[in-house]
Structures are given as C-alpha cells and as structure tokens.
Amino acid sequence: MTSEPRNTTAHAPERESVGTPAGDARITWYAAKRPRLVLAVGHGAGGGIEARDLQALAAALPPLGVTVALVEQPWRVAGRRLAPAPKTLDTGWRALWPALEKPGLPVVAGGRSAGARVACRTARELGARSVLALSFPLHPPGRPEKSRAAELLETGVPTLVVQGGNDAFGKPDEFPGGAYDFLEVPYGDHAFAVPKRAPLSQEEALRILTDGVARRLTAQNGRGDGEAAKKQ
Template identity: 30%
Template sequence: MSYYADLGFEAITPEALRERTASPAVQRFLVEGVGPVSVSGIPELGRILLAHGAGAGHLSEFMRQFAAMLASERLQVWAIDFPYMQQMSEEAKRRPPPPVKKTLEHFAAWYDLLASCSGSPLWVGGKSMGGRVASLFASQHRCAGVIAAGYPFHPPKKPDSLRTDHFPDIATPMLILQGERDPFGSREEVADYALPDSLHIHWLTDGDHDFKPRRSSGVNQQVLIDEAAIVAASFVRAQ
C-alpha cells in the first residue's frame, strides 16, 4: 500500500512484530494480514488497542495527540486503521464504514495478535465508532478494560436509537470520555440513561464530539484531549 509506505510504515510479519515493540519512540508497521499500526510508548501500565472514528483514521490530529499523551502517561498505544479506512487513504476517496460486524472481526484479529505478543495487560478503546467497536468486543471477550473517547450513544438527532444494549455484558471496567455538548450523547441526555455500575463517565467541559469547546468556555480542544488521556491513564492505573 503506497500511502502507508510513503509515510514510513515498515512492512513486517506478525512473527517479526513481537521483536520490534520495545522502543519509546513512535514506530509504524504495516503488518501482514492485518494492516497498519502506529506503536507508541512503553507498556509500564499496560497496552491499549486503539481504533479510530468513522471519518478519520488513526493518523488524524485528534488520534495522534490522544495517543501521544497516553504514551507519555506510560501506556503503550497500538493505533490501527480498519480496512475501509486503509482503502479510503489509498484512494483519497471517502466511503462509509462497513457493517459493524466486519469491523469487529478485524478488531478481534488485532487483539488476538497483540495478546500473543506479550503478557502485559491489554486494554481496548477508540474514538467514537472505534470506542463502540471496542465496547462490543469487550461484551464478547475478556480484556483488561475499555476506554472510549466520544462514545456514540446514539446517532445525532436520533436520541431513541441507543447503542447501549451490550453494556451490561461488559465484565471489565469501562471509561467513557465525553464532551458535555456531544451530539451523539450530551451530558443532559446521558443523565437519564440506565447504565451499569462498572461504567464510568468523565465529562469534558463544553466539549463537542471531538472535544472542541466554544471559545467562551475558557479552554481549548488540545487541553481537553490531553485531559481525557490523563484521566484515561489514571483509570487504568487504578484498576
């Protein structure tokens, strides 16, 4: 895939990957059979498999800043692109994500590979759709826990189409980092939901779905992204 090769992603086999992940620097690999991944940080607290949202891949500004801050907090981040996003990047053409079952299958393949690489605790997480996929995975498989940034509780302007039915099946700790004004689930809306005790929500002041606040709030998006990552690392540390 020329797009990833041009960005310095190194083609590598899954077997070779196991020997190449001890560096604190960001490493980029194009792993045979699964695709691109950016690895950052040392797994002092553990590791997290991190998936992107529906419209932008793991190299987006949001994802790179979130991953960098998690890594600075001693959590090793494995940020991936789903196959449809790989195709979007190669063709420079937008396309909708496939049914969530297909995306979940790819996420599970990555999890199986990473679980075999190390005995370090492996968390799952993601931005928006990626967080939903991670939570669906955790409702069906054992993992260390879930971190979701901007969880899509419902599609915008469709508050009755909730995506929470699987939450009671998640047996591990789950943290949602949510902007107070998120159109996929605002603080006011979520207050009325019946959510399991194992799920924790941290609200980001005046943030929207991308944690971008209004200018009048006195904070900015970069501050809220960093806050979200620091809270996430603290949550992992506390488990």
C-alpha cells in the same frame, strides 16, 4: 502479518500490517520503554488515527508506562470512504487482536465513536482488561430513540466513557445509569473540539481527557485511586 523496519528514532512509531478476513489492517505502535499495559484504540467511521484525541493519548501515555496501539480498520487502510457494517468492523477487530497481545501485558480495548462500539461489543470475548469508549455514539444526532446504550451496558468488563459536554451523538445527561465510569470533557463536541469562546482552551480540554484516562489506567494496575465519576 508483516512489520515495517523498526525506526530507531526516539519516540518514533512503528507500523505493523495485519491480515484479516476483511482485508489488511494496520497498527501504529507508540511504545513505552517499560510498559505495564497496552491500550489499543480504533478510529471512528468518519476519520482515522489522526483524530486529536487519539494523537493526544499516543503522546501522553507512553511516558507513563502505557504502550498505545492506534488501529486502522481494513476499510481505512484500503482508502475507502465509507465504513462497512458493524459485523465487518467486529470481524477485523477480532482478527487483529492477537497482534495486540504482548507477553505479560494486559490489553485495554478502546476506540472513538464507531471504534468505541466495536470495543464494547467484543471486549469480554477477547479477554480485554477493560474498555475505553471515546465519544461513544449513544444515538444518531437528533434521534435519541435510536439508542445504542445496550452495547455500553453489556461490555462485561470495567468501562470508562469519555464524552464531550456538547456531543450531538449523546450529551452526558443523556447517558443511562450503569456500572461504568464517566468522564466529561466540558464544551467538547463529538471530536472533543471546544468553541473558541469556551472558558477553557483546546489544549486544556485534551489535558482533561489524557489526565483522566491516565488516572484510570494507572488505578487499574494498582497505582492511584482513579477519579472518573460512576454513572448513577
């Protein structure tokens, strides 16, 4: 495990390389000055940590006492285009988990799309405080019979799903009832992009996401009451 020299510029992220059996992973840290917890978030199979939702969380949460760790899987660090099998993704995530654990700070396991599946599958065994599932891919587009609901329903820890209202991988009304919380970003697609003609702007859509996640994380640490709706 190696770290790049610390950047002393205000709010500048710090990058850390972590060796895993699947290759070198990379963590980009957005540190809170007085952290209360760590939110570790993995990317999807079609992109990296530049995703709009991950960047929005990295900007919004550190001032609220949440250190955000954006995690790049080894295949992405190596410059490959295609993600490996789920088993390999889980292997990389498990191996880098110790680097996410800081003394006295609970860790929330998060991810978007394929990264959300990884977080759901491994949360209980790794001791995650909870799961944040962004754009959970409930099924492949147009294939509702290929449901991945079991991964979501069996996390074994408190779980929040944040889903776009127009996500082709699973619209809000397709999700089964269960012991998890649900936050809809109206009009958002799988990347939380909203149409130009939507009655809310892209900035407003992302604020719904970041505010909802912030309320949930704050409530988990004994402050606030949370406002995510329970899936019935």
